[in-house]
Amino acid sequence: MRQTVEVNRRIVCPICQNDRFEFIKTYQCFSLFFIPIPFLSWDKRYFAVCKNCGTTLQFRNGFNSDYIIAGAPRRREETKVRCRFCGSLISESNSYCPECGNKQ
Ligand SMILES: [Zn+2]
Numbered sequence: 001m002r003q004t005v006e007v008n009r010r011i012v013c014p015i016c017q018n019d020r021f022e023f024i025k026t027y028q029c030f031s032l033f034f035i036p037i038p039f040l041s042w043d044k045r046y047f048a049v050c051k052n053c054g055t056t057l058q059f060r061n062g063f064n065s066d067y068i069i070a071g072a073p074r075r076r077e078e079t080k081v082r083c084r085f086c087g088s089l090i091s092e093s094n095s096y097c098p099e100c101g102n103k104q
């Protein structure tokens, strides 16, 4: 189960310095032969996901405890190559050089 929660805590993203986060609580309900086990035995986990870069922070024990970085940001590293004509650094996905306009 996954639930988005409202949390009054300001966190600054260690990666992009943004302070807008989505707080998520997840739990796993263990049930034995369909008999639900009391709420306290559920495995609860607390996360915050940066709305800007997607970095996931995981809290140790509840949203007011310390946190660690649990997931890397959704950053696409673009491979840089040199233009065959003018030598500028351009991203590999560019089919035209933005500097000199030549097709790669
Ligand atoms: Zn971020």
Ligand SMILES: [Zn+2]
Residues within 6 Å of the ligand: 083, 084, 085, 086, 087, 088, 097, 098, 099, 100, 101, 102
């Ligand atoms: Zn060029």
